[in-house]
Amino acid sequence: MSARNRELLALIPVALLVTGGFTAVFIVESSKIGDLSLIYGGYFLAVCLAVHLFIRARLPYADPYLFPLCALLAAIGLVMLFRINDSLALKQASIFVAGAVLLALTILLVRDYHALERYRYLIATAGILLLLATRVPGLRAPVNGAYLNINLGPLSFQPAEVSKICIVIFLASYLHEKRELLAVAARRVAGLTIPPLKHFGPLLVVWGASMLMLFYIADVGSSVMFFGAFLALLYVATARFSYVVAGLALFFVGAVLMEHLIPHIGDRVDIWLDPWHSKAVGAGQIQQSLFAQADGGLFGQGLGESLLKLPGPFAPHCAQPFPDCGSILPAPHTDEIYAVIVSDLGVFGGAGVVAVYALIAARGLKIAVMARDGFSKLLAAGLTAVFALQAVVIIGGVVRFIPLTGVTLPFVSFGGSSVIANMILLGLLLMISNDARRPRQAPEPDQELEALPA
């Protein structure tokens, strides 16, 4: 079976999940939602099919499971959003149309992703400027003490989602060129391997700048993601575990400092250590998250059946539509969507979602192993790391494994920038895998090429 037929076959379970999920939610809530809303699932499936046909035409050798796995996450997310509020599902389905268009544009415009290597400083600068834009007066709008969004009229946009891709491209291309120098030209001082500052310097500057921006805009979740991807790439490039240990040590020193210096971060740690007695604002969110997950049990309450809002007489009066107001669990459609999944589908549903992320990470690393040149390998590994870490950061936060920080659950959470940025990331991974899996042509006849001045 060819890779593309395999991909099409793998989209069948996705279609089943969307259909089954929507039907289940519709049965439970038929009194409240219109028949028409069932079409939103249809929209989504049409988008999936269109993306599949596009991949078939442009990237015939791309990894067959990557896209269906991402579509599966999106399908689960869509069912959950439909169950929270049907208008959210409509919006999310339209965001997927935009995401699919951007995925196609990425593949059509970038064409050969190796070209990205040449523009690394430009790309890194763009990524950092995007982060900075959240503090520009007139564009900014702090959410829970963090500057996450750029507001452009009616559109709101989270730059961290896009700049994570920019930073990974920079790191991959820089490390590709300098990795020998970092790994071999190191001095050993007192048992510690010290890389030459000349080669390490630019890396530290860009990494430091992005970290500083993240703390300046107080987006801890993204900074953990960035830092994790940085260490992962450094390890892949140099095979020196000592760099990873040193990096982790630096990170913990930084984290403890930030906990004491920035009240908003101190509160998060406080809540994480003891949500039941913490006086910090936001302790209720993690309490409700744990209650909701406990409520799910092994197999969950059933799709659409867990308790998200108080019934009739107890419900608060709300000016805004449901998830923004009147929800027992704050932010059920973005940060806490994993808790809703566990509440509805139980530990088994939650573990299934985690397994999907694990399989995507496995596919991504497999692409890195198969890739034929260093830049592709580093780029695939970096994109996979940043994607998987995002899932770890938010799921870990919701289950109180680490302090809760507001990043979105990739492809599942409601949100334009998250879906769109991850579609671009998926597009890049598909392009790398198309290159890696393309059968080798016969070697070209030896020929002297006319030399061009370098």
Place this chain on the structure above:
Amino acid sequence: MDTEPIAVALKFGFLAVLYLFLFWVAQSAFRELRRTTAPAPEATGIHPIGPGGRAAATDACLVAATGGGLEAGERFDLFGGISIGRSADADVRIEDRFASGIHARLYSRGASYYVEDMNSTNGTFLNGGRLKGEAELKDLDEIRIGGTEFRFELDVPRS
């Protein structure tokens, strides 16, 4: 109509489809893993350059032939891996306006040496043919970068 049984059936059906799908993908991933346990001979790219890289090393060298501001016959020990290019960062610095900053590199993997083009603008030529990615080096192979020529020599005693 009592819809309770349908809702319960749909919930378990949802979970069943999810897990069957995961099982399928995981299974084919494992199958692929078994199929490719031996790395393809042409696999290229990143190989760890650990501390062991240096130890592998003084059994081969690069000999300058012509051009590049180098003296003909100048020898460079490979030490497990060196880079060639115009920039000051390169281990073997050549003055050649057709060379890129870091133009190519040589490194050892297992018992063999390889030459890899580092995405240079004008390419690296191995025995007259343009190098694509990387290639294994044999004794007395000729490497040309712009107008600079090198010869690869193995020092192993020939038996």
